[in-house]
Amino acid sequence: MSSREDILGRVRAALHRNAGNAAVAREVMMAALANRTPGPQPAVACEPQALLERFRVKSEQASSTVEVVATDAEVPAAIAKYLAAMKLPTTAVVWASLVALDWAAAGLKVEARGARDADLVGITGCFCAVAETGTLMMTSSPDTPAAVSLLPETHIAVVRAARIVPYMEDAWNLARAALGSLPRAVNFISGPSRTGDIEQTIVLGAHGPYRVHLVIVED
């Protein structure tokens, strides 16, 4: 007997499985799988300005830095200013979805490709963002490689204000509607990587970025 049959067989025996109760239980299962009702959620104010504000406060609590700009066109200059203030390099790897912005005018040199170990700055967008916890939702695809938000020491993310949703459950519904099934990787990111493994002292920059900077575009 295969291990699969052995394990499932013992589970079935323990549950007194028979054709009758299997049919009932299967129906209950299908109903549970189709149920989209969220569990209890903490209150989150849903007006656009309140969502943006909550997202900002929660992101800062997770040790990200946040700035708000009015339009896409302002993004490269805002990022250039941040990099200069932090004395960081002006070369970056970006998501293909952002490569069309006028980076050169802001004095930045960007390349749209997968990330490499030597990349020090990674610039990404995000699929959407969750106000409840100050979280970015990243969905992987050829144009949005996962490693760009992981390998570089600095991760900068461009967030559209209109894509800030109250809860993670809203993010799932957006993903179901836009993508059908889930992409290979959904990564929720809340601040720079960290560890508390030595004396429970939080240190930023474990294996991923040391810092995360968010540029929220209002328009």
Add this chain to the structure above:
Amino acid sequence: MEIKSMRFKANAEASLANVVLQGNLKNAKGKFVTKRAEAIKEIDDFEGTRDAAAAIRNKVIDNLDLWLERFETRAQETGATVLWAKDGAEVCRLVTEIARKHGVTKVTKSKSMLSEEAGLNQALEAAGIQPVETDLGEYILQVDNNEPPSHIIAPAVHKSLDDVADLFHKVHGTPRKTEIPALTREAREVLRGHFLSAEMGLSGGNFLVAETGSVALVTNEGNGRMVTTMPKVHVVITGIEKVIPTLEDLSTLMRLLPRSATGQSISNYFSILTGVKKPEEHDGPEHLYFVLVDSGRADVVGGEFHEMLRCIRCGACMNHCPVYQTIGGHAYGWVYPGPMGSVLTPLYAGIENSIDLPHAATLCNQCGVVCPVKIPLPDLLRKLREKQTDAGLRPLTERIGLRVWAWVAQRPALYGLGARVGARYLKWLAGEDKSIRLLPTAPEWTRGRDFPAPQGKTFRELYAARQNSAKGSA
């Protein structure tokens, strides 16, 4: 992992006598507790959320066979391979075979308690494959001669900054560093090379989502993302009980897991991984394997301990356990310490191999109060004690003692007399300073501390007196 739980008493005594460990435990104590207490305040309906979480876990465990089949089908549809392992030996065999098949020489691992259960690192090494632990705590333990973890969330919580500084100086051959950020950076640099060169990444799984056939991983360091993004093969090792229905359910459980574990509103990274990389994609594994592990779990289904299968491995029960806080995790002698370990070890590793664990609790129910999925840990510990007694596994003196007690307890007059005599005797024994240095019939009770002696009447005497005076005043 070898089971050393039969040496619980000796281990616990050694832990109590270990000055360095006691210092480290004292340091850690409280941090988890305070942070959790703060974090759960953010949830308006905490009890309702706990109820919902328990219901989600029950829904699957009560019909686990169907949910497993459903998860398997969905995972296969996404391009993953699903394998099943009855025990640790089979986990080791399957993972070694996968590694061989793909020509793997190095495996980067993010934390997996099941791989500890199975002793997978030793098996991989024996097969000439290098396992590299990448969670900072697990890495520290691996380079310290494969020391076992002492906590499921913070594996190296028993080590101090000085311990780690000495260790890294020795194994990395670098100048001794004394700052935690510098030590973390040093580990990052060593491990970055491994992340980029390993052909296979191995992770546990916090949850398996039946709706989508995905594995959900909760991490802070980013090592979980690394091992599931960089290598060409990803192997997930999880227990068969980890299935949950939908992404909505995942969100509910995520409101509780990081808060209960580390006091975070959400972990830094939360990854939901589904299937394999498409040809045009820049990163992600080309091969994804799930190893669904039984190792004792199937036999818990449907039985008197089935509630334990709800466990989401948050560690809150040990963080709040006075016994764990005093002796640390190693004394428990296997992978899982604290109250959850005292239930899981007898169930998975054998009740006869862990005689003392169900007794390593005061039954104060701190664990039951904090458990996010409402597992009645003290009840389960009590049931295990009953089972041991029924199976004749407790010492003869204890069994005779309990018999005698039961016989007397069924005779109220005799019991009352015995209690009165006992209380007076203990008072006499204690003398002037009202505490007993050595209890002749049970010397263990007074080995580590003095025993406060009863100073007045028994409960029944007081109760009777109160009833009388109540009648008098009525």
